[in-house]
Amino acid sequence: MIEEIRKVVAERLEELDGVVVLRKSSEGVAPHLFRKGDDLSELEIVPRYPLMTVVSKLHKAFPDIRLGVVARGCDERAFVEMAKRNQIDPERLSIIGFACTAEEAQECYCDEPYPQHLVVGTPPPPGPPNPLVAKCDALPLDERRAFWKHQFLKCLKCYGCRNICPECFCEACAMEDAAWVEPGLLAPPFPVFHLIRAMHMASRCVACRQCELTCPAHIPLTVLYDLMRRDMETLLGYVPGADMAAPPPLSVTLDETPLLVGTSHLE
Amino acid sequence: MEYKNILTTCIYCGCGCGLYLETLDGHITGVWPAKTHPINQGKLCIKGWNAADFVYHPDRLKTPLIRKNGELVEATWDEALSLIAERMGAIKAESGPNSLAFLSSAKCTNEENYLVQKFARAVIGTNNVDHCARL
Secondary structure, eight states: OHHHHHHHHHHHTTTSSEEEEEEEETTEEEEEEEOTTSOGGGEEOOSOOOHHHHHHHHHHHOTTOOEEEEEOHHHHHHHHHHHHTTSSOGGGEEEEEEOOOHHHHHHTTOSOOSOSSEEESOOOOOOOOOHHHHHHHHSOHHHHHHHHHHHHHTOOOOOHHHHHOTTOOOSSOGGGOTTTSOTTOSSOOTTHHHHHHHHHTTTTOOOOOHHHHHOTTOOOHHHHHHHHHHHHHHHHOOOTTSOTTSOOGGGBOTTOOBOOTTOTTOO | OOEEEEEEEOSSSTTOOEEEEEEETTEEEEEEEOTTOTTTTTOOOHHHHTTTTTTTOTTOOOSOEEEETTEEEEOOHHHHHHHHHHHHHHHHHHHOGGGOOEEEOTTSOHHHHHHHHHIIIIIIOOOOEEETTOO
């Protein structure tokens, strides 16, 4: 698999300014920008980092460059929602998609462990649904509240869930606004702190699971976001990351006129 | 267009979490937790996530400051170290070694912290040693 990816990256580097993917060195593995002529034996695809955030930074800093990115299904879904909000220029990005392994799909409870632009690998069977979601659903309201209260009490307020999220790119964050979240309190106010983020993720969360992986308190954040994604699909028929042409429902007016999304902070 | 992630160790406490400083053309643009680091395994606390924020902060101290006539004035390291040696020697001679204390830091390396306590105990002669990481 990885040899095939290296081959495709080498081909694409003939015409692109660079390809974003992971690089393995003696120090560890981190996001990297490979250029033409670089040693591609260092190219790596594990562990997962939110590579579309790197693409977004590079696109904003260098308005003329054309990039490639080696992407999993969740990376591609993140790209779709970021492009809709003007964080990535789809005209300047070439996606080299590859399929996750069956084990990875299981581990992530991922129902679409491959990208639409699949270049390398074959789609594995989808992972099973997260059993905690069904468990939460079955709880009576007061017990469900107690469950989340217990989880959110563990929060260290590191903002890691927000920082690592490819879809969290607002310049002013409500989670840092003293009107919503009183500074200096640990654990953060229940439940507003986590629910602000959950609400803001409503038409954005692409189930990449980065938030849960980076949470030092092991809060099962994807349960919260799985439920939010389910509501978006059943109530509004919207699946984040699935369709570039579908306008995000929270970014259209009641008569379905699209709002100018993602541009409010851009001069 | 030079994009690099440079592995370093969080400076804020003794845990030693691994993090990458993300740079674009030599300018720090962010922090990534090191997912392959054995200590933190891709997690950071709020201090680690913001470990690079002071780098370009306008209030950052870049030289030692010496209080002269009630005001802090920028000084050279030679000037500062000479003053410290002179005053430390005088205070020790006047009031004894236990009138001095040494505060070290989690931002220093193990070796630097070893030297601080060694200096306190062997050179000055006091056990008054403490540090900033007793949070």
